[in-house]
Amino acid sequence: MASITIRNLDSAVKEALRRRAAAHGRSMEEEARIYLAELASAETGLAPLAGEAAVAAPPRASSGSLSGKRILLIIGGGIAAYKCLDLIRRLRERGAGVRCVLTKAAGEFVTPLAVGALTADRVFTDLFSREDEHDVGHIRLSREADLIVVAPATADLIAKMANGLANDLASAVLLATDKKVLVAPAMNPRMWSHPATKRNRATLAGDGVAFVGPGRGEMAEAGEAGEGRMAEPLEIVAAVETLLDDRAKPLMGQRIVMTSGPTHEPIDPVRYIANRSSGKQGHAIAAALARLGADVRLVSGPVSIPDPKGVQVVHVETAREMRDAVEQLLPADAGIFVAAVADYRVASAADHKMKKQAGAKAPVLELIENPDILATVGHHAKRPRLVIGFAAETRDVETYARAKLEKKGADIIVANDVSSATGIGTLGVMGADRNRVHIVSKSGVEHWPEMGKDAVAERLAALVAERLQTITV
Ligand SMILES: Cc1cc2nc3c(=O)[nH]c(=O)nc-3n(C[C@H](O)[C@H](O)[C@H](O)COP(=O)(O)O)c2cc1C
Numbered sequence: 001m002a003s004i005t006i007r008n009l010d011s012a013v014k015e016a017l018r019r020r021a022a023a024h025g026r027s028m029e030e031e032a033r034i035y036l037a038e039l040a041s042a043e044t045g046l047a048p049l050a051g052e053a054a055v056a057a058p059p060r061a062s063s064g065s066l067s068g069k070r071i072l073l074i075i076g077g078g079i080a081a082y083k084c085l086d087l088i089r090r091l092r093e094r095g096a097g098v099r100c101v102l103t104k105a106a107g108e109f110v111t112p113l114a115v116g117a118l119t120a121d122r123v124f125t126d127l128f129s130r131e132d133e134h135d136v137g138h139i140r141l142s143r144e145a146d147l148i149v150v151a152p153a154t155a156d157l158i159a160k161m162a163n164g165l166a167n168d169l170a171s172a173v174l175l176a177t178d179k180k181v182l183v184a185p186a187m188n189p190r191m192w193s194h195p196a197t198k199r200n201r202a203t204l205a206g207d208g209v210a211f212v213g214p215g216r217g218e219m220a221e222a223g224e225a226g227e228g229r230m231a232e233p234l235e236i237v238a239a240v241e242t243l244l245d246d247r248a249k250p251l252m253g254q255r256i257v258m259t260s261g262p263t264h265e266p267i268d269p270v271r272y273i274a275n276r277s278s279g280k281q282g283h284a285i286a287a288a289l290a291r292l293g294a295d296v297r298l299v300s301g302p303v304s305i306p307d308p309k310g311v312q313v314v315h316v317e318t319a320r321e322m323r324d325a326v327e328q329l330l331p332a333d334a335g336i337f338v339a340a341v342a343d344y345r346v347a348s349a350a351d352h353k354m355k356k357q358a359g360a361k362a363p364v365l366e367l368i369e370n371p372d373i374l375a376t377v378g379h380h381a382k383r384p385r386l387v388i389g390f391a392a393e394t395r396d397v398e399t400y401a402r403a404k405l406e407k408k409g410a411d412i413i414v415a416n417d418v419s420s421a422t423g424i425g426t427l428g429v430m431g432a433d434r435n436r437v438h439i440v441s442k443s444g445v446e447h448w449p450e451m452g453k454d455a456v457a458e459r460l461a462a463l464v465a466e467r468l469q470t471i472t473v
Contacts, residue, residue, distance in 0.1 A: 011446060014466075017031055017032060017035070018459065018462045018463070018466070020035070028250070028462065028465065028466050034068070064093065064094035064095030064096075065094045065095070065241050066091060066094040066095045066096035066237075066240065066241065066244065067094070067095030067096075068095065069095070069096045069097070069146045069147065069240075069244050070096070070097045070099070070144065070145045070146050070147075071091055071096050071097065071098050071099070071145060071146065071147050071148075071149055071240065072098075072099050072100075072101065072141060072142070072145035072147070072148045072149070072173070073087070073088065073091075073098055073099070073100045073101070073148075073149050073151065074100075074101045074103070074148060074149070074150045074151075074157075074170045074173065074174065075100060075101070075102050075103065075106040075110065075115070075151065075152070076103050076105065076106055076150060076151070076152050076153055076154040076156070076157045076170070076186075077103050077104070077105020077106045077107075077108060077109060077154055077156075078105075078106075078109070078152035078154050078186045078187065078230070079109065079152075079186070080151075080152040080186035080229075080230035081106050081109035081110045081152055082109060082110060083151075083152075083230060083232070083233055084100075084110065084115070084151055084152070084233075085110065085114060085115070085118055086233045087149075087151060087233040087236055087237070088100070088115065088118040088119055089118060090233050090234060090237045091237060091240065092118075092119070092120075094237065094241075096240075097121075098118075098119045098121070099119060099121050099124070099141070099145070100115045100116075100119055100121075100123050100124065101123075101124045101125070101141065101169055101170050101173055102115065102123055102124070102125045102170075103125075103154075103157065103168060103169075103170045104125070104168065105154070105156075107125065112125060124137070124141060124169060125169065126169060127167075127168050127169040127172055138169055138172040138173050138176055139176050141169075141173050142173040142174070142176040142177035142178075142179070143176070143177065143178060143179070145177075145179055146179065146244060147179060147180050147181075147182060147240060147243055147244055148173070148174065148177055148179055148180070148181045148182070149181075149182045149183075149184065149236065149240060150170075150174070150181065150182070150183045150184065151183075151184035151186070151230065151231075151236060152184060152185070152186030152187075152230045153183040153184055153185045153186065154185075154186070154187060155185075155187045155191045155192075155194075155197050157170065157171070157174075158183065158185060158197065158200045158201065158204065159196065159197070159200050160174075161174050161175075161181075161183075161200075161204055161209070162199070162200035162201075162203040162204050162207075163200075163203075180208075180210065180243055181209045181210065182209075182210045182211075182212060182236075182239055182240060182243055183204065183209055183210065183211050183212070184211075184212050184213055184214075184230050184231050184236050184239075185201075185211065185213060185214045185228070185230070186213075186214060186228065186229065186230030187214070187228045188219060188224060188228055189219070189224065189225070189226030189227050189228040190226075191228065192214060192226075192227055192228040193226075193227070210239065210243055212231045212235055212236050212239035213229070213230055213231030213235065213236075214227055214228050214229050214230055214231065215227070215229045215230075215231060215232075216229065217229045249291075249292055249293025250292055250293065250465040250469060251289060251292040251293045251294035251461075251464070251465050251468065252292075252293035252294075253293070253295075254293075254294045254295065254333040254334065254468055255294070255295045255297070255331075255332045255333050255334075256289050256294045256295070256296050256297070256332060256333060256334045256335070256336060256464070257297050257299070257326055257329045257330065257332040257334070257335045257336075257377075257384065258282060258285065258286050258289075258296060258297070258298045258299070258335070258336045258337070258338065259282065259298070259299045259300070259301075259322055259326060259336075259337045259338060259339035259341070259373060260279045260281070260282020260283050260285075260286065260298055260299075260300050260301070260303070260338045260339050261277055261278070261279035261282060261283075261300045261301030261302065261303040261339055261340070262274050262275045262276070262277035262279075262301045262302065262303075262339070262340050262341075262342070263301045263302075263316075263317065263318050263319045263322055263339065263340075263341050263342045263370075264301065264302050264317045264318065264342075265318055265319065265342045265344070265345035265346060265349075265370070266317075266318070266345075266346065266349040267346050267349055267350065267354070267365065268349060268350035268351075268352065268353050268354045269350075269351070269352065269353055270353050271353075271354070273342055273344070273345065273346065274302075274342070275340045275342065276340075277301070277303075277339065277340035277392075278303060278304075278305065279300060279301065279303030279305055280305060280432075280433065280453050281338055281390075281435060281453045281456065281457070282298070282300075282336075282338030282339060282390075283298070283300070283303070283305055283307075283308045284308070284453045284454050284456070284457035285336060285338060285456075285457040285460055285461065286298045286308040286311045287308035287309055287310065287311060287457065288454075288457040288458050288460070288461035289311075289336075289461045289464060290308065290309065290310035290311050291310070291461070292461050292462075292464075292465055294334075294461075294464075295312075296308075296310070296311040296312070297311075297312050297314070297329045297332070298311050298312070298313045298314070299313075299314045299316055299322050299325040299326050299329070299339070300313050300314070300315055300316070300339075301316060301317070301322065301339055301340075301341075302315075302317060314329075318342075318345065318370075319341045319342055319345065319370035319371055319373070320345075320370065320371060322339060322341060322373060323371040323373045323376060326373055326376075326377060327376070327377075327380075330377070330380065330382040330384070331382040331384065332384045333384055333385055333386065333468060334384050334385065334386040334387070334388070334464055334467075334468060335377045335383075335384040335386070335387050335388070336388045336389075336460075336464070337373055337374045337377070337387075337388070337389045337390060338390045338414075339373070339390075340390075340392055341370060341372075341373055342370055343369065343370055344367035344368065344369055344370060345367065345368060345370050346365050346366070346367060346368075347365075347366040347367065347368045348366075372408070374387070374389040374404075374408045374410060375407065375408040375409060377409075378408045378409025378410050379409045383409070385468065386411050386412075386464065386467050386468060387408075387409065387410045387411050387412075388410060388411065388412045388413075388414060388460075388464070389404065389408055389410045389412075389413050389414070390413070390414045390415075390416065391404050391413050391414070391415045391416070392416055392418040393415065393416075393417060393418065394417065394418060397415045397416070397417045397438065398415060398438055398440065398445060400415070401413040401415035401438065401440040402440055405440060405441070405442065411441060411442075411467070412439060412440065412441045412463075412467075413440045413441075414437050414438075414439060414440075414460065415437065415438045415439075415440055416435055416436065416437045416438070417436065432453075433452060433453055434450055434451065434452055434453065435450070435451070435452075435453050435456050436448065436449065436450040436451075437456055439463070
């Protein structure tokens with residue numbers, strides 16, 4: 001596949017691409033590739049119609065779990081082929097585009113007419129079809145799907161796959177593919193437990209082919225029971241969803257260290273200095289990054305919200321504990337510091353509860369500076385590739401944010417106006433469900449409109465994914 005690196009995208013274009021990618025649950029890289037392919041189809045008239053071997057585009061309006069995914073279903077010649085009619089329906093109702101290849105034997109069990117009616121597409125059967133092969137159709141069929149599903153996978157098809165045969169369209173497609181393959185075997189239990197089939201299964205598993213089923217139960221043949229029943233269509237759909245899930249995980253393998261929430265700086269054993277941070281924004285970002293596949297380690301100050309899903313959380317109280325926990329979590333690919341860390345702490349917190357003394361002067365608390373976690377990481381020997389800090393200000397938000405960039409060694413400062421003047425929340429952004437942020441980096445400022453903290457989190461996670469990977473299509 002040709003490789004193009006996109007740089008210096010106009011921010012409006014970048015934003016549109018980011019939104020499209022998020023809506024389809026894809027990385028920006030994938031989205032850019034698919035968008036260019038769509039554009040090329042429209043421009044050249046090479047839309048996937050008769051004679052064209054591209055995998056059918058999924059219904060655009062769908063927002064199902066498989067929205068935007070293209071599945072090539074290879075139907076083998078077994079009794080269970082009839083279940084594929086239901087499988088096609090289930091996949092399509094989840095938003096997938098389904099294109100089918102039928103083996104010659106499959107044609108004995110289901111008709112291309114029925115399959116074509118359900119896929120709303122033409123059905124491919126013949127390796128030597130002039131119509132299909134004018135454009136080396138089997139290669140394109142194999143490459144242009146997101147996933148190939150073989151169901152029912154007959155003993156014969158499994159043997160061909162394991163041995164690299166390519167003497168019909170189905171096997172040629174399977175040999176030519178560079179995509180994931182999911183196999184749903186269906187056969188008589190004796191065929192399934194035959195040493196030859198066992199060897200072939202092991203070979204395929206070693207090649208990275210995924211299996212769903214078979215299950216145990218009655219066979220179509222009277223009096224036969226055992227292991228060999230094809231998985232039910234919904235089980236196959238679930239396996240498809242799982243296998244395709246990582247396509248929406250552009251941060252897979254990236255370790256991200258984060259902070260969220262306030263810190264509590266003790267005055268005495270029962271009193272502390274704190275701030276209004278609820279942890280809602282930081283926790284939402286941690287969850288959004290985890291959904292994109294990142295290995296997120298969150299150091300959280302004391303908050304009353306649950307730990308974000310899929311994130312490993314270290315709970316701390318004070319700024320010093322937070323700094324120590326963060327340093328222990330380095331190295332990381334990115335560090336995102338959302339916590340509202342107290343700038344100062346009491347120089348010497350009392351060991352016992354401070355008592356009010358009748359007639360005595362009010363105590364004076366001496367404050368000393370707390371460690372600056374963002375600056376510590378921004379200038380650290382183990383500095384992550386990407387360092388993002390949040391700046392909560394109540395005035396001159398952008399000016400302060402720009403100054404912080406340099407001083408703290410950050411790549412991006414997410415500035416938010418936490419004053420009550422924003423009209424967000426009764427006491428301002430802290431603790432509220434909405435936020436309005438400005439993304440300040442060396443290349444300028446992006447003003448994001450007011451939106452829910454979850455939406456800010458989604459967009460920021462997409463931005464992190466974009467920053468951590470060069471967009472190569
Ligand atoms: C009625 C009938 C049912 C069959 N069911 C299966 C089956 O469930 N699994 C299987 O592996 N083969 C089954 N076969 C045998 C296959 O159809 C045969 O091996 C064929 O060559 C498979 O071709 P294909 O792998 O290209 O689809 C069946 C054959 C017949 C006649």
